[in-house]
Amino acid sequence: MPWAARRSHLGRRGLAIGIDIGGTKVAAGVVDAEGRVLAEARRSTPGADPRAVEQTIVELVDELSAEHRVASVGIGAAGWMDLDGGTVLFSPHLAWRNEPLRASLQKLLRRPVLLTNDADAAAWAEWRFGAGQGESRLVCVTLGTGIGGAMVMDGRVERGRYGVAGEFGHQIIFPGGHRCECGNRGCWEQYASGNALGREARQLVRTNSPEGRALLEKAGGTAENLTGAAVTALALEGDATSRELLADQGEWLGLGLANLAAALDPGMFVIGGGLCDAGELLAGPARESFAKNLTGRGFRPMAGIALAALGPRAGMIGAADLSRVSGRAHS
Template identity: 40%
Template sequence: MNSANDLSIGIDIGGTKILGGVVDSNGSIIDSERRDTPTEDGRKTIAEIAAVVKNLASRHPVTEVGVSIAGFMSKDRKRMETNPNISNLEGIEIHGELERATGLSVHLENDGNSAAWGEFKFGAGKNSNPMLMVTVGTGIGGGLIIDSKLLIGAFGTAGEVGHVAVKHGGEICGCGMRGCLEQYASGNALRRYVRGAIESTPARGASILAKGDGTVAGIEGAHITGAAREGDSIALAAFSEIGEWLGIGIAGFAAVLDPERVVIGGGVIDAGEILLDPIKSSLLRHSPMRSSHPMPEVVAAKLGNTAGLVGVADLARIT
């Protein structure tokens, strides 16, 4: 634990970028550095991460580093076992490699868990118990805080809410299973719904297509969000669809976990109430306790895309 200065480094490893930041005990980022994520040898990715850490550590007195990465983690938090977006790091002992390269203490954590801790300590989840985090981006991740502790689980995979099956025999998922929530309620699902609707009725897609390059393949989440804010029927229907599925998933989690608050993060929550409203409506309709107990509060995350970095830096500092 870094009691001398209350500073630690957080590293967020994504498929295209490595973002590092020096974080204080209030969750504020006081310095940062960004680099591209190498796509070939995983050792090069480790070297880039180490370079970011060394640069930040040369400017600030730190002894702990937290590293946030998507994928299924080993229970001992030494390795990322599987990650289709950064497969060159699969099986590499990231923890040990970085400790040897930097000379600092390293804490490795799943990105959904890291974001959950960040929102619990410094964001929309403060003072809630239990707290469930659902991150809705390209895929779906999450994390669970119970009694002010991050739940890891018996085998290190607690919080993988995107891979709970919600439809028997449904769409094939990147994890190899079928019917995962991620296939129906993620950013990828949002784009799939919209692209399919426009392909079937091209005349209705003019406003969304105009926001991109004019092609169906070029439609991105930001275009859909912008169109939804302008009242576009296809965009609104797509958000209603993923909100419906998220509500179904959250109702199932709530029946088991009984969270006080559910924090929705990730890029798709930029849509705000356009997404939150159908989630809340679906949750109410699918909850078995709706007539006898209060529903968990569903709120938007506050820390944006820095939640994972801030959260994992704090985990490294206090662990």
């Protein structure tokens, strides 16, 4: 093969499709070896039926691979995959239980397929191309409806003995506290997440306190419509009460990060997810609380707390990249 053709061949081999399956939409992208997204497509998540989700994945890959030569497909979803990346053990938003998704998708897609937890995928992307580059002990925390978590250690996603490590959002930090979707009470994600922010705002509004007036207005007069995203938007517009609610979330965020630092001693935390749209309104109080709650402060180097760099595409980029490098880096 002449040299130019070989280079071009290698270039094509470098493309992978990353697919991020969320509760409401499935987003897919063609990602190159430098983490750039060359093309994108998306669909609504077709309910929880595994066959319908498979069909959606096939359609997205067909659409994207018409224009790009793609060597592998990485799929990220909330939930637990086995260590081998072949089977979905459990996914909260999808009706997958012990689903050998990879085997059936590899047949349909005629390419190597890797399944990965969405938080692991996002962390990998931030370590490879984003805010966590070069860090030997990276902990990522994604603040969305709940908290997703993942660790990249010595250049590998650390997934634990059975592949379900990184569920930081379910550390109990307030025994007997708010009920969590996982069935426990007092989980961290009930105190620092988009859902927690929305809940606090709704409770405030329902007291009829004058503090809640701007929030109630933003919600069109109905407390039930108030979401974490609306509170964040109001805070960015300058509303003092919304900023206080965000600062509360930041305080709990910092306390949970201090717990993780006690156990894991990372060099850096990268914080991503929708709640981070608040930027320093969240990160500032989080850093203060982290510094106040970190055990051994003053006798140890302190991990940095950085905001994620890749935004909502991190999961897609990471899933694509992991499907490419899985043989050597994702064990």
